[in-house]
Amino acid sequence: xxxxxxxxxxxxxxxxxxxxxxxxxxxxxxxxxxxxxxxxxxxxxxxxxxxxxxxxxxxxxxxxxxxxxxxxxxxxxxxxxxxxxxxxxxxxxxxxxxxxxxxxxxxxxxxxxxxxxxxxxxxxxxxxxxxxxxxxxxxxxxxxxxxxxxxxxxxxxxxxxxxxxxxxxxxxxxxxxxxxxxxxxxxx
Numbered sequence: 001x002x003x004x005x006x007x008x009x010x011x012x013x014x015x016x017x018x019x020x021x022x023x024x025x026x027x028x029x030x031x032x033x034x035x036x037x038x039x040x041x042x043x044x045x046x047x048x049x050x051x052x053x054x055x056x057x058x059x060x061x062x063x064x065x066x067x068x069x070x071x072x073x074x075x076x077x078x079x080x081x082x083x084x085x086x087x088x089x090x091x092x093x094x095x096x097x098x099x100x101x102x103x104x105x106x107x108x109x110x111x112x113x114x115x116x117x118x119x120x121x122x123x124x125x126x127x128x129x130x131x132x133x134x135x136x137x138x139x140x141x142x143x144x145x146x147x148x149x150x151x152x153x154x155x156x157x158x159x160x161x162x163x164x165x166x167x168x169x170x171x172x173x174x175x176x177x178x179x180x181x182x183x184x185x186x187x188x
Contacts, residue, residue: 004137004178005094005114007042011035013097013109026104030148034107037154042093042182044086053078054153063161092116092135092179095142106147113142115165116174127166133173140165 014035017023023031033052040048057078061070072078085091097111116135123129129136140161147156 003094003180004174005092005116006180007038007092007094007182008180010038010093010095010097010109011042013100013111014038017100017102023102024104026152027102027107029152030104030107030146031102033148033152033154034109034146038095039182041082041085041091044089044091044183046083046086049082049086050075050079052154054149054151054155056149057153057155059156060158062158088121089118090115090121092181095144106145108143108145110143111141112139113161113165114139116179117169122169127169129170130173134176135174135179136169137172137174138165138169139163139172 014031018028018031018035037049037052040046040052053075055075057072057075059072059078059081060066061068064070066073069081072081092115094114095109095111096114097109099108099110101108115138117138118135119129119131119133122136123131127136140163142162143160145156145158146154147158149155
């Protein structure tokens with residue numbers, strides 16, 4: 001089945017890079033941490049997700065700005081941010097990565113991002129959407145610069161979007177059956 005949102009795509013891109021076996025040990029470790037992070041986020045597994053985050057984490061969403069709630073400045077703030085994603089059911093994300101650039105300290109991922117935003121969350125954000133659809137599709141092109149500390153934990157996710165993924169979102173309803181569910185697939 002073809003899904004509108006399939007979080008397996010980002011994991012597949014990272015696995016493909018790992019299968020190429022072209023990276024040194026430290027870069028490979030960071031790719032594995034990034035993969036674990038992505039899988040935990042897709043499953044909504046908050047403890048596993050936070051286990052991949054550095055104690056010195058500082059994220060920046062450059063479209064929203066460094067003082068935005070979308071730019072958590074400590075591990076505690078990152079935890080609040082991710083807990084909100086999981087509890088708000090905003091973690092159903094597909095990042096169709098078409099480029100990965102990696103070195104020993106940073107990994108850049110780039111591609112189209114699709115997020116299933118719950119109708120209630122969008123209404124709370126001030127968007128006018130029909131409550132008859134459970135989700136609406138956010139679509140943009142995104143680049144994320146992932147930083148890693150000396151232990152291989154995620155120290156930053158600095159993101160840049162092209163396009164406003166919310167523009168026209170009310171015209172893109174999504175049903176749960178259109179979203180591949182990692183948690184449902186694993187029997188959780």
